[in-house]
Amino acid sequence: SKITNTHHFADVKVYEANGTEIKSGATKTGQVITVTNAGVTESFNLVIYGDATGDGLIDIRDLLVLQRDIVGASKLAGPYLKAANVNKDNTLDIRDLLLVQKHILGQYQIKQGIDW
Numbered sequence: 001s002k003i004t005n006t007h008h009f010a011d012v013k014v015y016e017a018n019g020t021e022i023k024s025g026a027t028k029t030g031q032v033i034t035v036t037n038a039g040v041t042e043s044f045n046l047v048i049y050g051d052a053t054g055d056g057l058i059d060i061r062d063l064l065v066l067q068r069d070i071v072g073a074s075k076l077a078g079p080y081l082k083a084a085n086v087n088k089d090n091t092l093d094i095r096d097l098l099l100v101q102k103h104i105l106g107q108y109q110i111k112q113g114i115d116w
Helices: 060-069 078-084 094-104
Strands: 011-015 032-039 040-045
Touching: 060 078, 060 094
Parallel strands: none
Antiparallel strands: 011 032, 032 040
């Protein structure tokens, strides 16, 4: 995905998780978007559902990170935990793992965005 500022009255910037401003490239879990308008700045953590590693891809590495969290070998946190919760039920479990696996195999498309 590409982020473009189409609202010229606001200043929109994207930063890597380490704070480095980026001007181009893929959107990734863990990036931060800041919007400044009329002197007020708001920041938003970017979440790509399925991208639990924050590399901008949904692949076997994400599957392994989910598996490690589920079995307790390591724990995801912040936007990475939210990205791993693919079915958006606020519980990271085998269902999320299976959806990522199906996505990788081309049998399921992980939905991005907010479900209202």
